[in-house]
Amino acid sequence: MILYALSLVGxxxxxxxxxxxxxxxxxxxxxxxxxxxxxxxxxxxxxxxLLDRHPIFWVADPAYLWVIVAGAAGxxxxxxxxxxxxxxxxxxxxxxxxxxxxxxxxxxxxQGLPGVAVVVMGAITGTAGGVLRDVLCNEVPLxxxxxxxxxxxxxxxxxxxxxxxxAFGVERTSSxxxxxxxxxxxxxxxxxxxxxxxxxxxxxxTPR
Amino acid sequence: MILYALSLVGxxxxxxxxxxxxxxxxxxxxxxxxxxxxxxxxxxxxxxxLLDRHPIFWVADPAYLWVIVAGAAGxxxxxxxxxxxxxxxxxxxxxxxxxxxxxxxxxxxxQGLPGVAVVVMGAITGTAGGVLRDVLCNEVPLxxxxxxxxxxxxxxxxxxxxxxxxAFGVERTSSxxxxxxxxxxxxxxxxxxxxxxxxxxxxxxTPR
Amino acid sequence: MILYALSLVGxxxxxxxxxxxxxxxxxxxxxxxxxxxxxxxxxxxxxxxLLDRHPIFWVADPAYLWVIVAGAAGxxxxxxxxxxxxxxxxxxxxxxxxxxxxxxxxxxxxQGLPGVAVVVMGAITGTAGGVLRDVLCNEVPLxxxxxxxxxxxxxxxxxxxxxxxxAFGVERTSSxxxxxxxxxxxxxxxxxxxxxxxxxxxxxxTPR
Numbered sequence: 001m002i003l004y005a006l007s008l009v010g011x012x013x014x015x016x017x018x019x020x021x022x023x024x025x026x027x028x029x030x031x032x033x034x035x036x037x038x039x040x041x042x043x044x045x046x047x048x049x050l051l052d053r054h055p056i057f058w059v060a061d062p063a064y065l066w067v068i069v070a071g072a073a074g075x076x077x078x079x080x081x082x083x084x085x086x087x088x089x090x091x092x093x094x095x096x097x098x099x100x101x102x103x104x105x106x107x108x109x110x111q112g113l114p115g116v117a118v119v120v121m122g123a124i125t126g127t128a129g130g131v132l133r134d135v136l137c138n139e140v141p142l143x144x145x146x147x148x149x150x151x152x153x154x155x156x157x158x159x160x161x162x163x164x165x166x167a168f169g170v171e172r173t174s175s176x177x178x179x180x181x182x183x184x185x186x187x188x189x190x191x192x193x194x195x196x197x198x199x200x201x202x203x204x205x206t207p208r
Numbered sequence: 209m210i211l212y213a214l215s216l217v218g219x220x221x222x223x224x225x226x227x228x229x230x231x232x233x234x235x236x237x238x239x240x241x242x243x244x245x246x247x248x249x250x251x252x253x254x255x256x257x258l259l260d261r262h263p264i265f266w267v268a269d270p271a272y273l274w275v276i277v278a279g280a281a282g283x284x285x286x287x288x289x290x291x292x293x294x295x296x297x298x299x300x301x302x303x304x305x306x307x308x309x310x311x312x313x314x315x316x317x318x319q320g321l322p323g324v325a326v327v328v329m330g331a332i333t334g335t336a337g338g339v340l341r342d343v344l345c346n347e348v349p350l351x352x353x354x355x356x357x358x359x360x361x362x363x364x365x366x367x368x369x370x371x372x373x374x375a376f377g378v379e380r381t382s383s384x385x386x387x388x389x390x391x392x393x394x395x396x397x398x399x400x401x402x403x404x405x406x407x408x409x410x411x412x413x414t415p416r
Numbered sequence: 417m418i419l420y421a422l423s424l425v426g427x428x429x430x431x432x433x434x435x436x437x438x439x440x441x442x443x444x445x446x447x448x449x450x451x452x453x454x455x456x457x458x459x460x461x462x463x464x465x466l467l468d469r470h471p472i473f474w475v476a477d478p479a480y481l482w483v484i485v486a487g488a489a490g491x492x493x494x495x496x497x498x499x500x501x502x503x504x505x506x507x508x509x510x511x512x513x514x515x516x517x518x519x520x521x522x523x524x525x526x527q528g529l530p531g532v533a534v535v536v537m538g539a540i541t542g543t544a545g546g547v548l549r550d551v552l553c554n555e556v557p558l559x560x561x562x563x564x565x566x567x568x569x570x571x572x573x574x575x576x577x578x579x580x581x582x583a584f585g586v587e588r589t590s591s592x593x594x595x596x597x598x599x600x601x602x603x604x605x606x607x608x609x610x611x612x613x614x615x616x617x618x619x620x621x622t623p624r
Contacts, residue, residue: 020618022560028613030568031560037536045466050253052262054468055529062530079618113263114270120245131344136547138556140346144230144239152238197236202228202287258461260470321471322478328453339552348554352438352447360446405444410436410495 006099007057008067013089013096014040015071018133020084023076025137035133036072037065042129047104047121051111090191094154098183101126101155102176105162115163122159126183127152146199150190153197158183215265215311216275218304222248223279225301226341228292231284233345243341244280245273250337255312255329259319298399302362306391309334309363310384313370323371330367334391335360354407358398361405366391423519424483426512430456431487433509434549436500439492441553451549452488453481458545463520463537467527506607510570514599517542517571518592521578531579538575542599543568562615566606569613574599 018039022032041058048056058064078084104125108118127143130151134141143151162179166172189195226247230240249266256264266272286292312333316326335351338359342349351359370387374380397403434455438448457474464472474480494500520541524534543559546567550557559567578595582588605611 019616023616023618024620025556025560026562026615027560028562028564028615030572030613031557031564032616034560034568049257049465050264050267052260052468056466059466059529059533062532065532065536076616080616081619083619113267116270116273117267120273135343135346135551136557136560138346138551138554140233141239141344144233144235144242144344146234146236148236148239152242156238197238199234199236200231200240200284200288202231203289203291204232257465258472258475260468321475324478324481325475328481343551343554346554348441349447349552352441352443352450352552354442354444356444356447360450364446405446407442407444408439408448408492408496410439411497411499412440 003103007103008063010096010099011040011064012067012071013092014100014129015068016075017089017093017130019072019075020079020089021133021137023079029076032076033069033072035136036075037068038136039129039133040064040068040071042132043100043104043125043127044129046128047107047125050124051108051121053107091188094184094187094191097126097151097155097187098158098180101158101183102162102179105159105179106176109163118163119156119159122162123152123155126155146196148196150186150195150197154183154186154190157186211311214307216271218307219248219272220275220279221297221300221304222308222337223276224283225297225338227280227283228287228297229341229345231287237284240284241277241280243344244283245276246344247337247341248272248276248279250340251308251312251333251335252337254336255315255333258332259316259329261315299396302392302395302399305334305359305363305395306366306388309366309391310370310387313367313387314384317371326371327364327367330370331360331363334363354404356404358394358403358405362391362394362398365394419519422515424479426515427456427480428483428487429505429508429512430516430545431484432491433505433546435488435491436495436505437549437553439495445492448492449485449488451552452491453484454552455545455549456480456484456487458548459516459520459541459543460545462544463523463541466540467524467537469523507604510600510603510607513542513567513571513603514574514596517574517599518578518595521575521595522592525579534579535572535575538578539568539571542571562612564612566602566611566613570599570602570606573602 015036018036019032021039022035025031027035041064044057048054075084101122105118105122107125108121113121130143131141142148158179158181161182162175165175165178170178223244226244227240229247230243233239235243249272252265256262283292309330313326313330315333316329321329338351339349350356366387366389369390370383373383373386378386431452434452435448437455438451441447443451457480460473464470491500517538521534521538523541524537529537546559547557558564574595574597577598578591581591581594586594
């Protein structure tokens with residue numbers, strides 16, 4: 001099943017991104033492993049908990065955890081000897097975000113949820129792992145802050161495109177592929193051209 | 209249904225408080241939106257997960273998410289031009305806390321849980337959203353620290369009063385209203401008179 | 417039931433460790449109580465949520481919450497007058513870790529999960545409460561960092577030993593006791609001899 005293979009690649013990529021973040025905090029092996037696991041399965045786990053889907057995707061299928069351990073270990077060995085391949089990781093992460101967002105939206109769609117909940121579930125599936133990674137590293141989640149290059153925005157836009165295309169009569173698989181393309185393209189464009197959402201402004205003082 | 213309308217007002221108020229906290233951290237629009245959502249639905253979601261109530265209250269009913277988005281957007285527009293109406297927000301937040309605490313306690317009560325679990329569930333429903341907001345903003349949760357003006361204390365006191373009144377034979381709706389009054393009154397009194405619980409003291413050194 | 421008594425002792429110990437951590441942050445009484453509760457029940461609650469076991473262990477049985485409140489209150493009274501008995505607490509915490517890890521692994525085993533998921537569930541049950549404690553105190557979780565003395569390592573090793581012994585034909589109760597001994601011994605040895613896992617190294621600069 002091609003979807004299953006893609007989801008394994010996706011968790012491996014997210015595990016690598018988690019392992020790298022934890023390594024930069026100088027965590028030990030276990031800390032790196034925990035962060036890799038949380039980054040890779042956090043979004044899907046939260047989706048499954050919120051939608052009451054059991055067993056949770058990685059609980060009954062050991063392949064996910066082994067792939068994460070392998071991905072994290074491979075990352076550690078690589079970055080011990082060479083600089084992290086940051087550009088490659090960003091591209092892989094954008095593809096992982098695209099895949100998880102749309103697959104999360106599809107799961108919510110199959111349960112007959114309203115559109116706004118489908119988009120939220122897609123965004124949660126794609127991004128919650130990274131948010132948990134940052135919380136456990138005791139940092140402000142990257143995707144909230146001024147350094148964020150449209151991470152959650154890309155997920156929301158892609159899931160919305162997926163639903164909108166279906167509403168216009170486009171077939172489901174084509175809509176899914178187009179939704180993934182929107183996520184990945186928006187995210188990569190944001191990285192290349194440093195696109196950012198403006199920070200919010202709160203007026204604290206009465207102007208004189 | 210008046211309870212449903214109240215719960216929508218409650219999530220709108222909590223969304224405004226979350227949007228304001230995130231705006232003060234200079235998050236971007238998405239960050240503000242995420243924090244608003246988490247603040248507004250975090251407590252009820254945790255309650256529903258812990259009590260295995262599905263679908264979770266906002267998953268099947270899109271009104272909640274739309275009200276949150278509207279509340280957060282309205283807050284952002286307002287604070288772009290004028291200083292935040294802090295006093296008004298504190299009063300609204302106290303009412304939201306009162307409503308969510310007692311409604312959370314009622315849900316636990318209907319499942320036949322023991323009294324201490326009813327109180328804990330009420331307090332979780334009322335306060336967990338704010339704790340999640342602070343964790344995601346990478347701050348020590350307000351309600352744990354020396355600046356806390358009886359936030360969780362008010363929730364625990366109100367839920368306890370709700371149960372105690374029923375134990376003394378007071379009818380359920382009256383007990384609920386009285387419980388809400390206890391929460392709101394205690395919280396507002398604590399704000400006005402700066403009431404605080406004492407900080408705990410840990411003796412680290414042996415006295416000479 | 418001896419297992420039930422052990423689990424109550426375990427939550428009391430974890431509650432004491434949480435109360436002490438929160439007291440050192442100068443939280444107020446409620447903050448200390450919340451951290452004590454989260455530390456004591458966090459791991460088991462996450463396990464029950466992930467495995468869809470309801471009612472969650474402390475929801476239906478009020479004894480757990482009362483024991484936690486008593487453990488936290490007793491700790492506060494003690495440390496108000498005397499220095500915390502850190503060595504005693506570390507030993508008790510190692511025993512709590514051992515008990516919760518193996519009992520968590522047994523729960524996962526009874527659901528027929530694959531071995532790697534059993535080990536992960538054991539480690540989650542034993543350690544997640546402490547991670548939540550650190551996140552809520554706005555600190556990098558102790559067990560990820562360079563100061564960690566094999567906390568999660570001990571849990572993973574003990575749960576693995578429990579499974580391995582059974583695979584070699586050792587009877588279940590004996591395997592459980594041996595697994596607990598592995599956890600406690602490894603943890604205490606790590607504390608005494610300051611054993612640590614090496615921190616991970618990420619090469620950021622190309623060597624000249």
